[in-house]
Amino acid sequence: MSQFSEIIRSPKPTLVDFHATWCGPCKMLAPVIVDLKKTVGDKLTVLKIDVDKNQEVAATYGIQGVPTLILFKNGNIVWRQSGYLTLNQIQNAINPFI
Numbered sequence: 663m664s665q666f667s668e669i670i671r672s673p674k675p676t677l678v679d680f681h682a683t684w685c686g687p688c689k690m691l692a693p694v695i696v697d698l699k700k701t702v703g704d705k706l707t708v709l710k711i712d713v714d715k716n717q718e719v720a721a722t723y724g725i726q727g728v729p730t731l732i733l734f735k736n737g738n739i740v741w742r743q744s745g746y747l748t749l750n751q752i753q754n755a756i757n758p759f760i
Contacts, residue, residue, distance in 0.1 A: 666719055669707060670734035675759050676707040677752075680723070680730040682714055687746040688729045694749050701753065705760045735759055 670676050679695055681688035699708050713720040713728055723732060723739075733741040733756050740759050747755075 666709070666711075667737075669709065671737040672707065673736055674707055675705070675740070675756065676709060676734045677756065678732045678734065679708065679710045680713050680720060680725045680728055680732070681710060682712060682728045685728045691729045691746055694747070694752065697749050698752055701749070702756075702760060706756070733759055 670678070677695075677698075679688075679691065681691070695708060695710070699706070711719055713725055727744045729746065730742065730744040731747070731752065732739055741755050743755065
């Protein structure tokens with residue numbers, strides 16, 4: 663958790679994808695996240711957190727459904743959304759922060 667905390671405290675925005683291996687919408691979102699990373703490059707850090715393997719982190723941020731995307735900047739949550747989103751929807755939401 664300390665390494666996670668260190669990463670999200672960065673001034674560089676960090677998008678965290680809370681997911682689970684058994685989750686259908688999570689599997690649909692995975693290639694969207696890959697495309698997002700290609701599009702924004704080094705302006706954004708992307709982390710994938712498996713909620714089943716990282717229950718402490720998921721509980722800390724009140725993750726009750728997957729997928730849940732949270733954008734952190736300087737340790738603060740600046741955007742949060744649960745459910746499947748298109749590349750366009752994610753970009754429109756996070757662009758003001760990157």
